[in-house]
Amino acid sequence: MEEYIGILKNTKIFSGVNEDELKAMLGCLGAKAQRYGKGEYVLFRGEELERIPILVEGKLHIQNEDYWGNRSILGSISVGEMFGEAYAVPESGPVLNDVVAVEESTVIFFDVKKLMTTCPSGCRFHSLVIRNLFYEISERNRKLVQKLGHMSKRSTREKLISYLSEEAKRQKNAAFEIPFNRQQLADFLSVDRSAMSAELCKMRDEGMIKFQKNRFELL
Numbered sequence: 001m002e003e004y005i006g007i008l009k010n011t012k013i014f015s016g017v018n019e020d021e022l023k024a025m026l027g028c029l030g031a032k033a034q035r036y037g038k039g040e041y042v043l044f045r046g047e048e049l050e051r052i053p054i055l056v057e058g059k060l061h062i063q064n065e066d067y068w069g070n071r072s073i074l075g076s077i078s079v080g081e082m083f084g085e086a087y088a089v090p091e092s093g094p095v096l097n098d099v100v101a102v103e104e105s106t107v108i109f110f111d112v113k114k115l116m117t118t119c120p121s122g123c124r125f126h127s128l129v130i131r132n133l134f135y136e137i138s139e140r141n142r143k144l145v146q147k148l149g150h151m152s153k154r155s156t157r158e159k160l161i162s163y164l165s166e167e168a169k170r171q172k173n174a175a176f177e178i179p180f181n182r183q184q185l186a187d188f189l190s191v192d193r194s195a196m197s198a199e200l201c202k203m204r205d206e207g208m209i210k211f212q213k214n215r216f217e218l219l
Contacts, residue, residue: 030111058105
């Protein structure tokens, strides 16, 4: 567990907490680490969640499949990111989407009841973590609004422009990498992969973008 202290210290939820204080808090918050192989499900749609997970190694996708197996990728989870927090609050209902490991991954789960309640020992940084959790949930809601903004575009090109523009702004660079391969990007934007690939080539030929695998540059 302690090998991930450095990663946890740099997460938003533990912002302002130093390593020694964080080590002391792990037991207080009921932290438990779980490892997952590529393709394994971290969370299943329909399950009840009582712990808040943070990814400390690997990469995850939030996805949904309909009755016929058509998959939509709703988001990507990178190292240091929290997920599933909306379902960990009491009486929030079951998980609505699956979370799957894209590669070998390690997740640390924190007891939500211990996280939301100041500990008996009077840990002076516990209230800071609760405040950070609120900020993190707010950030998650902002990302959801951005996702809806991409999906509201009518054409494949408009969806691509919306997503790539947002990534360039977020990474503060016209050249950047995205967390998806071609099929995953198509699933994320809910478009046909072949049509999307053709549109990307048109945008490249028109001098709008350059790309190599998952690396893009806006011109």
